[in-house]
Amino acid sequence: MATTAGRPGTTATGRRAARRLELLMCSPEHFTVSYEINPWMDAAxxxxxxxxLAQWTALRRTFERLGHGVRVLPGLPGLPDMVYAANGALVAAQGSVGVRFAHPERAGEAEAYARWLEDAGLGPVHRPEHVNEGEGDLLVVGEHLLAGHGFRTELAAHREVEAVLGRPVTSLRLVDPRFYHLDTALTVLDDDPEHPDVAWFPGAFDEESRGVLETLFPRGLRTDEETARVLGMNAVSDGRHVVLSPRAQRYAAQLAERGYEPVPVDLSELLRGGGGAKCCVLVLRR
Structure with a gap:
């Protein structure tokens, strides 16, 4: 792909280049808020x-309209959070790592996702010893594998993932309980190894982790409290289009200034469970 000197990730025509994504989504027929395991949930x-379901369908159709492949795993009764497919696994080029949930309410999701991936030819799936919550806390950015800890995924899980995949993991500590997963505080804008790009909310991380992100992504986009508190960071980018909450208007303006194309999709009902666009998709890498 040809790039311009002025803006990493742009083609010779000056437009950012999109890449086709393969995504797994889980339909929300059984979605509800019957328990409280994060600050966004209110069982009352x-x-x-x-x-x-209508909002989720609109999200699915948006991805398809943008040219991405979408596969669907039916939700299971008694697992209302299964719609948040990002938490189902990490599927990297080096292999697939399953999950072990921090809360027993979600434990049944782990094997459902692992079996689907194996049936789809994306296995074998490693069943973890330590708690990790998939792409909620494990994000691929080019050659980097960023891993959050502090609320859900255990620090020991980072070393386990590192050993299973044979690639280094960069640990980042989350300190604000509203942003309990890494994907609620950081958006992977471009995971091309030649020009990886992220957006992140500094207030979600401890001082050491902020320093790490500044070093790894000196041109990374820093967002603000206004964006983070509407889960604006929980967005999906293909390197050009960024699917995000329509409430994150300041973030959309920042992205447009960088040459990205914001694509707002209303997921306000699913936000009641603490998830946005990124929570609803698992990226299937081969």
């Missing part, structure tokens, strides 16, 4: 499952 609030 009524959830409109039909509206959640």
């Amino acid at each position: 609030t009524d959830v409109d499952t039909g509206r959640a």
Whole structure:
């Protein structure tokens, strides 16, 4: 891909280059908020499952319209958070790592995702010893594998993933309980190894982790409290289009200034469970 000198990740025409994604999503027929395991959840609030399904369908169609492949895993009764497919695994070029959830309410999701991946030819799937919550806390950015810890994924899981995949893992400590997964505080904007790019909210990380991110991504986009508190960072980028919350208007403006194309999709009903666009997709890498 030809690039311009002025802006990494742009083609010779000056436009950012999109890459086709293969995504796994899980339908939310059984979505509700019947327990509270993160600050966004309120079990006393009524959830409109039909509206959640309509919003999820709009998200799926958006990805398809952008040219991405989408496969669907049906949700299972009694597992209302299964719609958040990002937490189901990490599928990297070096192999697939399953999950072990921090909360027992979600434990049944782990094997459902692992079996689907193996049936789809993306196995064998490593069943982890230590708690990790998949792409919620494990994000591929070019040659980097960023891993969050502090609320859900255990630090020991980072070393386990490192050993299983045979690639280094960079640990980042999360310190704000509202941003309990790495994908609620950091967006992978471009994971091309030649010009990796991220956006991140500094307030979600400890001082050491902020220093790490500044060193790895000196041109990375820093966002603000306004963006983070509407889960604006929980977005999906193909290197050009960024699917994100329509409430993250300042973030959308920042992205447009960098040559990305914001694509707003309303997932307000699914936000009741603490998830946005990124939570709803697992990237299937080969």
